[in-house]
Amino acid sequence: MEQKALHPDNLLRMAHEVVDIERDAIGALTSRLDETFVEACRLMLACEGRVIVTGMGKSGHIGGKIAATLASTGTPAFFVHPGEASHGDLGMITERDVVMALSNSGETAEMLAILPVIKRLGVGLVAMTGRPDSTLARSADVHLDVGVEQEACPLNLAPTASTTATLVMGDALAVALLDARGFQPEDFALSHPGGSLGRRLLLHVRDVMHTGERLPKIGPQQSVKQGLLVMTSGGLGMAAIVDDQDRLLGLFTDGDLRRLLDSSDFDLDSAIERVMTPDPRTCRDNILAAEAMAIMERDKINGLLVVDENRKLKGALNMHDLLRAGVA
Structure with missing residues (x-):
């Protein structure tokens, strides 16, 4: 791999392109916020257990953040790695739960491997993919389209705009659920007792x-x-x-x-x-x-x-x- 000469103008040009591409990817989500999004919210609100978020690779990293955001805003949730799920961690999922599966392609092998078990459990399945015709999308109870026209990576390979779009959709779900539950600052503080925010909201x-x-x-x-x-x-x-x-x-x-x-x-x-x-x-x-x-x-x-x-x-x-x- 040959390293290019360091040119400030080129660096700034690439940075601007990345921001522009990811901004457009987020903007494209607006038109997809329809009854499908509402149905995903209904499914998660009706969940008597927890929302189990799963995803592989970069989608997994985004999934971990989405699970943490859900958990801290009134929707009990945690992340399960799909690779580990095939080796025992599927036992963490109960019939009272809802699964949120993230995969840009919708064809991730590790995800498809656990899909039959998820369906056999009869739990609700919310999928976020960039391909509505993918196996995961077609198998889900609710599919949220987070597809992007292009990645911010100039090679159009590294997950960049697609992971940003997925993260934003996850935040949109978490905040919509927060509002629907009537979640208050005091509730937020109860899950953040160790930080300065918790002290500001809990200390009298x-x-x-x-x-x-x-x-x-x-x-x-x-x-x-x-x-x-x-x-x-x-x-x-x-x-x-x-x-x-x-x-x-x-x-x-x-x-x-x-x-x-x-x-x-x-x-x-x-x-x-x-x-x-x-x-x-x-x-x-x-x-x-x-x-x-x-x-x-x-x-x-x-x-x-x-x-x-x-x-x-x-x-x-x-x-x-x-x-x-x-x-x-």
């Missing part, structure tokens, strides 16, 4: 707020000096001023201290209610931590007090708590 203020003895609070008649001690020991840069029923009256922060130091009537022994910020910004403990972050960013504040419906103090948190929790 009550999970990160300071409570009990860690809660910096002080009575209105106590001195500014005592308030400073409470604020410092709490490590949140603020102290809540509450009445004898723990109802919130106001807030004293680092910013209040700076303003007090700049004023002419600075007095550490005066009652803290004289210098507190009345009616501070608060939140409830049942909101998402991400919502609390949004409040702080919008109002340009570093902390929030958490109260109940009677404005009784329940907790406190600051921006650092949210950052440590990985909410940002």
Whole structure:
């Protein structure tokens, strides 16, 4: 194999051609989104088991991604390699499942080898191929045409545009099913608990707020000096001023201290209610931590007090708590 000289113009020309060809391949799918697509959705929605995705080679790689997307958006699914299926993995498929088979030619030997068993099980079969007249397409309950006029490969050999079209059709199915199931962000987060997305959608203020003895609070008649001690020991840069029923009256922060130091009537022994910020910004403990972050960013504040419906103090948190929790 003779390597060509590196010409930037040629590289960019080829890149543009690839993008153009694959864009056209995706665009061609639009006219094929008809009752056949709807029937595939109905079959998968009615599935009492799981959607078993299978495909060989590049189609298999795309199939693995489609299975993962389905599983994370409310449609239980996993990938089975057709080669391994012939050697025992067909046992993973039950009569309650639906099989989604991917093959650009529709004649992949490993796929056709397991086709009789799939049909004997009586499970629903959705096929995605580039040839509606192929063996796999004709054997399927529903066939989705993902054929392309040409591959992006200049030799028209390497699966490129065809795999892109298959992937997009798989995404279209997953999203349509997501919508039909009424899938919500909270449902998505349950399958992504370890990532930042899961933390943003699952973590609530009550999970990160300071409570009990860690809660910096002080009575209105106590001195500014005592308030400073409470604020410092709490490590949140603020102290809540509450009445004898723990109802919130106001807030004293680092910013209040700076303003007090700049004023002419600075007095550490005066009652803290004289210098507190009345009616501070608060939140409830049942909101998402991400919502609390949004409040702080919008109002340009570093902390929030958490109260109940009677404005009784329940907790406190600051921006650092949210950052440590990985909410940002």
